[in-house]
Every structure is written in C-alpha cells, then in structure tokens.
Amino acid sequence: MKSVSTTPVGALALAAALTACVQQPKPLYHWGSYQPQVYNYFKGDGEPIDKQLVELEATVQKAQAKGERLPPGFNAHLGLLYLKSGQADRAQQAFRTEEAAFPESRPYMDFLLARFTQGKG
Template sequence: MKSGLLKHLCIGVGLLGAAMLTGCANRPKPLYHWGNYQPQVYEYFKGDGKGHEEQIATLEENLQKVRANGESLPPGYHAHLGLLYIKAGKEDQVKQQFETEKTLFPESSSYMDFLLRKFKK
C-alpha cells in the first residue's frame, strides 16, 4: 500500500515540477516585427480598401515604431512601400525604398534592380 502511494506521489511531484519549469520558459523574440504589414498587403491586392496615401501613412507609422524599438521589418516591407509610392506618384521615395530593401535583404537585389529599371521607363 505504501509503495503504491509513494509511486503516485513521486509521479505527481514530477509532473508538478515539469509544469513549473515549462511555465517559466521565455519565448524567443521574433526575428521580424510584422505589425500590420500583412493586412496592408492584403488591402493592396484586394484593391477595395484604403487609398494609397492612407496605406503609406499606416506603413510609415509602423516603420517609425519599429525603428524606435530597435526591431527589424520583414522582407518585402520596403519593396511594398516603394510600390505604394509609385501608385501615389512620389517618385523621389521609390528608389530610396527599393535601395533599402536591397541593403537589408541582398537576396532581393535582382528583383529590386528589375523594379528600378521598370520604374525608370
């Protein structure tokens, strides 16, 4: 009788200890701060959402928050912002956004160069 009770007590203590250790584990910090980027891309492709100026303002606001917190933006963020600037007619900022995308994500260089060539035409 004692061995059965002792066995259940040991199992209970072991499970309690495992639960406590798991509960204290820290979650790893995400690599990128996505914020409202994904809904903005969806709105852009859906075409019946916010206007280009409003989307730009939302993404620029998020950009400032991310920089202030020392976080990183996801791949494509600056490229998408550049495309919005094209639609809004803010040509001076298009090249800056595409160049920033190339700098942060060198694997996008060939595509950003392609977009810059198309933009110049």
C-alpha cells in the same frame, strides 16, 4: 508519505513553474500590419493609399524603436505605394532599402529601379 514532486499535481506544478521561466524566442521580423495590408491591397478592397502609407510608416517606426527588422518585401511594397501616391524619390529609397536588407532581391529591385529611371527620362 509521497513528496509533492512525485504526485501528478506536483509534477504538473513543477512543469508549469519551469515553462513560465523559459523566454520565448524573439521574432525574426516585425510584421506589424504588413500582412493584412498586402492581402487587402491585392484583393482590391484595401484602404486608401495614403492611409496604408501612414500605417506602414508607423510599422517602420515601431520596428526601429524595438530594434527589429522588417520582413522581406516590406520596403518593396512601401515603394510601390509611394509610386502610386506620386512620391517617386521615396519609392526609389524604399526599393534601395529593400535591396540592402535582402540582397537576394537585388535583381528584381534593379529591374524596378531601371524601369523607374527609364520612365523619368
């Protein structure tokens, strides 16, 4: 008499039970609606800027609530939208946040911030 674990059905059931117990790895970043929004923004058929800001700010809140990081470029894009909506102080803060989260972005963020401060004066 065969045991259940040596039959193909038993092996399949055992494999399914073991994989059900395995935890999936936590994602590296909280993407939210960021990717489709950036795509639509550059494609030229995105939503109005104020609506994009609301959605991205909601993504920030969700990421913070879950203790997850935002992806590279998220805060830089948010800063761009803030600039386009006339919120220069918030744009500056978003660029600094991007720079702090991703030090490799420092040269470009410094470039944007320098242009920003030159434009103010």
